[in-house]
Amino acid sequence: MPPRRDLRDLRPLDPLRSLKTKLGVLVAATVTLAVLITWLGLQASLGPSRTFPLAILLSLLLTQILARGMTSPLREMTAAVQAMAEGDYTTRVRATSQDEVGRLSAAFNMMAEDLASVEQTRRDLIANVSHELRTPIAALQAQLENMVDGVSQPTPAALEQALAQTERLTRLVSYLLDLSRIEAGASALAISEVPVGDFLEDCAQGLSMVDAAKGLHYVVDVTPDDLVLEADAERLHQVVTNLLQNAIRHSPHGGVVRLDAYPSGDAVVIEVSDQGPGIAKEDRERIFERFTRGSSSHPVGASGTVGSSGGTGIGLAIARWAVDLHGGHVEVADSDQGATMRITLPARARPAPGVATTTDG
Numbered sequence: 001m002p003p004r005r006d007l008r009d010l011r012p013l014d015p016l017r018s019l020k021t022k023l024g025v026l027v028a029a030t031v032t033l034a035v036l037i038t039w040l041g042l043q044a045s046l047g048p049s050r051t052f053p054l055a056i057l058l059s060l061l062l063t064q065i066l067a068r069g070m071t072s073p074l075r076e077m078t079a080a081v082q083a084m085a086e087g088d089y090t091t092r093v094r095a096t097s098q099d100e101v102g103r104l105s106a107a108f109n110m111m112a113e114d115l116a117s118v119e120q121t122r123r124d125l126i127a128n129v130s131h132e133l134r135t136p137i138a139a140l141q142a143q144l145e146n147m148v149d150g151v152s153q154p155t156p157a158a159l160e161q162a163l164a165q166t167e168r169l170t171r172l173v174s175y176l177l178d179l180s181r182i183e184a185g186a187s188a189l190a191i192s193e194v195p196v197g198d199f200l201e202d203c204a205q206g207l208s209m210v211d212a213a214k215g216l217h218y219v220v221d222v223t224p225d226d227l228v229l230e231a232d233a234e235r236l237h238q239v240v241t242n243l244l245q246n247a248i249r250h251s252p253h254g255g256v257v258r259l260d261a262y263p264s265g266d267a268v269v270i271e272v273s274d275q276g277p278g279i280a281k282e283d284r285e286r287i288f289e290r291f292t293r294g295s296s297s298h299p300v301g302a303s304g305t306v307g308s309s310g311g312t313g314i315g316l317a318i319a320r321w322a323v324d325l326h327g328g329h330v331e332v333a334d335s336d337q338g339a340t341m342r343i344t345l346p347a348r349a350r351p352a353p354g355v356a357t358t359t360d361g
Contacts, residue, residue, distance in 0.1 A: 026066050030059040073097065073105040080112065089116035133172065136165040174238075176314075188356040189232040189325055191349045196229050196268065197222040200259045203240045207248060215254045222261045229268045230349040235322045239330070242315045243272040243341045250276030250339070267328070268347050275338040284332040288320045327352050 034055040041051025073093050080091040089112055093105040143162050146152040197220070204218040229236075240259075247257050255275040262269055279287065316330075323330045328345035351357055 026063065026070075029066065030063050033062055034059045070097075070101065073101050077105065077108050080108070084112070084115065089119055129172070129176070133169070136168045136172075140165040140169075188358070189235065189349075189351055190358050191230055191351075192233055192359070194229045194231050194233050194236065196227040196261045196270070197225055199229075199233070199236070200240065200261060200270070203237060203244060204257075204259060207241065207244050214248070214251065216248060216251055217254075217256045219256060219258045220260075221258065224263075227261060227263065227268065229345060229347060231326055231345060232322075235325065236345075239319045239322050239343065240270065240272065242319050243343075246315065247272055247274035247276070247339070247341075250274055252276065263347065264344065266347055267344050270343040270345070271333065271340055272343075273335060273338060273340040277339075278335070278337070279332050279339045287332070288316050288330075325352055325355050326350075 037055035037058055038051050041054060046054075076093040080093060083089075083091045092109050092112060097105070140162055143152075143158060143165075147154050147158065152158060200220045200222060204220055208218065244257065244259075251257055251274045257275075258271070258273040260269075260271045260273070320330050323343055323345065326345050327350040328343065330341065330343045333340040333342040349357065
């Protein structure tokens with residue numbers, strides 16, 4: 001809540017743009033007032049014994065009023081810091097002055113906004129990760145308890161379900177490890193030549209058993225057939241696999257998931273498309289932020305950020321990070337049906353500034 005305004009918080013010097021000017025005005029005003037009171041007292045024949053104490057008293061009162069207004073932002077910042085120490089990041093400072101203290105107040109408010117955002121992100125992380133961990137752990141525990149108690153037999157199908165839950169936990173842990181690398185600023189690429197056609201076929205084949213009951217059909221179309229890209233194969237596999245997993249999640253039964261690749265100038269474009277409900281235009285940039293989920297009224301396709309069907313809200317942020325390391329970019333492309341995620345990478349390795357590279361092979 002903004003601080004309450006009353007007579008004790010008058011700020012008549014706020015329009016002045018320098019603290020030194022304010023101090024000069026303060027000294028001049030108090031001296032002028034003291035001289036004026038003294039002169040008036042002497043004119044009224046009050047005598048020095050009455051005039052001087054009155055002049056000093058009124059000068060101190062004027063000094064108190066002006067100085068209090070000058071230092072009000074500092075007191076408000078002290079109170080706001082104490083509130084932040086107790087976990088309240090909603091307190092703001094009234095930054096109305098134009099001097100150095102006013103600019104400090106504005107900077108303080110910006111810092112408070114950032115801290116509130118970080119705190120909200122922390123809470124979202126705890127909530128999202130707790131939810132994502134609880135679901136596979138509970139399913140895995142139930143399956144194992146049934147096997148131990150003899151309720152169910154360790155059939156290949158039951159073991160496959162347990163393996164699927166374990167793999168889901170592994171993916172979440174990998175996401176969190178990558179997130180810690182982002183926070184630490186760790187960035188390194190192992191560059192090698194990647195045959196795009198074979199690479200996308202391997203990605204599709206590796207995920208062909210995920211949600212096999214949907215009966216999805218995978219189409220890989222690479223032009224030309226011998227298209228080659230210089231990239232970190234492991235990082236690129238992580239990006240494409242993440243987009244494929246979410247395309248599978250949001251595709252309808254019997255739908256088609258496409259992986260297209262083609263050259264564009266000195267770059268290579270890779271597109272992952274599904275026939276799901278698509279991504280609303282207002283969400284297309286926001287979904288690349290960490291821990292962001294698409295709104296329930298506008299479910300998203302190959303994004304990993306939908307509300308009803310899971311997703312940590314981390315996948316696309318990591319995908320953008322990995323693509324940015326390569327000096328490329330990822331975006332949601334316009335499509336007539338479903339969602340299309342477009343990755344554009346330099347055909348010849350051109351990592352982002354500051355990214356360490358090694359060459360394989």
